[in-house]
Amino acid sequence: xxxxxxxxxxxxxxxxxxxxxxxxxxxxxxxxxxxxxxxxxxxxxxxxxxxxxxxxxxxxxxxxxxxxxxxxxxxxxxxxxxxxxxxxxxxxxxxxxxxxxxxxxxxxxxxxxxxxxx
Amino acid sequence: xxxxxxxxxxxxxxxxxxxxxxxxxxxxxxxxxxxxxxxxxxxxxxxxxxxxxxxxxxxxxxxxxxxxxxxxxxxxxxxxxxxxxxxxxxxxxxxxxxxxxxxxxxxxxxxxxx
Numbered sequence: 001x002x003x004x005x006x007x008x009x010x011x012x013x014x015x016x017x018x019x020x021x022x023x024x025x026x027x028x029x030x031x032x033x034x035x036x037x038x039x040x041x042x043x044x045x046x047x048x049x050x051x052x053x054x055x056x057x058x059x060x061x062x063x064x065x066x067x068x069x070x071x072x073x074x075x076x077x078x079x080x081x082x083x084x085x086x087x088x089x090x091x092x093x094x095x096x097x098x099x100x101x102x103x104x105x106x107x108x109x110x111x112x113x114x115x116x117x118x
Numbered sequence: 119x120x121x122x123x124x125x126x127x128x129x130x131x132x133x134x135x136x137x138x139x140x141x142x143x144x145x146x147x148x149x150x151x152x153x154x155x156x157x158x159x160x161x162x163x164x165x166x167x168x169x170x171x172x173x174x175x176x177x178x179x180x181x182x183x184x185x186x187x188x189x190x191x192x193x194x195x196x197x198x199x200x201x202x203x204x205x206x207x208x209x210x211x212x213x214x215x216x217x218x219x220x221x222x223x224x225x226x227x228x229x230x231x232x
Contacts, residue, residue, distance in 0.1 A: 033217045045209060045223035052218045091161065095217040104217060105174075106151065108161045 002026065004092050006109035013082045014117050020067070021077040021112045023092030029053075031097040034075040036066065039111070040088040048090075051075055079114075087116045122224035124210050130230045136198040139227045142191055143212030151221060152185055152195050153209040161209075167193065168215070200231045 005024045013019035025034065036048040051059045051066045059066040067076040079086055092109040123142040131137055143150045151166040165175040167187045175185070182201070187193040197204055207228050211221040 031217055033219070035220055037223075043207065043228075044225055045211075047220045047222065050218070050220055093221075095219075097217050104149075104168075106163055106166070106221075108163070110160050 003105075003107040004094055004109035006092055006112050008112045009110075010113040010115070012115050012117055013079075013086075015084060016081055018078060018080045019082055019114065021079070021090050021092075021114065023075045023077065023109060025073050025075060025092075025094050027073075027094065027096050029096045033095045034066070034068070035093040035095070036064070036075075036077045037091045037093060037108075038086075038088045039091065040085075045091075049077065082116045084116050084118060087114060089113050122210055122212050122222050124208075124224035124227050126227060127225060128228045128230075130232065131200055132232050133201055134199045135231075136196065137200045137204075137229060137231075139195040139208050139210075139229070141193045141195070141210030141224060143193070143210070144222055145191065146214075147212035147222075148215040149213045149221075150187060150193050151209075151211040151213075152193070153211065154206045155209065155226075156206045164195070197229075200229075202231045205229055205231050 003026050032053045034051045038046045038048050049059050049061045049064045049066050051068045058068050063080045065078045089111045091111045094107050096105045125140045149168055152164040153161055155161045164177045165185045170187045185195045207226045209226045210224045213219045213221045
């Protein structure tokens, strides 16, 4: 089974509109972190936002928010008021404590390509 | 801090040659990761180190690949001999030790094997 699933290979959004990028995860570890990264066409990987497994409130960073639904194992990224500069590839990632394995595990999803339309 | 530093930024080599990619993590970070990104396979974790010790190398594709971290401020990923299918962007990332810490990525090395 995939540890991180991003079901939307590509999405379009109108400038100034909000958009939600989906991410579901699979883990049996109680301690884990969920992360979103942005990769523009220039290639660098940029950290956007993080959610810890024990966090009670959804994380927010400026125009980015993470809709964390623990029971459903989903961690969707919401971008409000989209801008042309938001056009990029977006990756969801999970970092697990992996108590049984004795070492941490890090998994990235396959990414969603977002295009913002003027 | 200067962030994660990778060199070279671009490497073009011929099949059969040895390639060495270099990474300097952010000072104070406990973990160092090596990733490979291709259109076909996406972002793959190759290996990671904790306090200079290799922890999980299950993602290393084959024996032609090796990675070392001789000290806390330097790591190398070596491919010997290189093959055209190794052409990819190789990222190095570093982080603090808990699962709640994000990874900081370097700019990547674009490797082309002819």
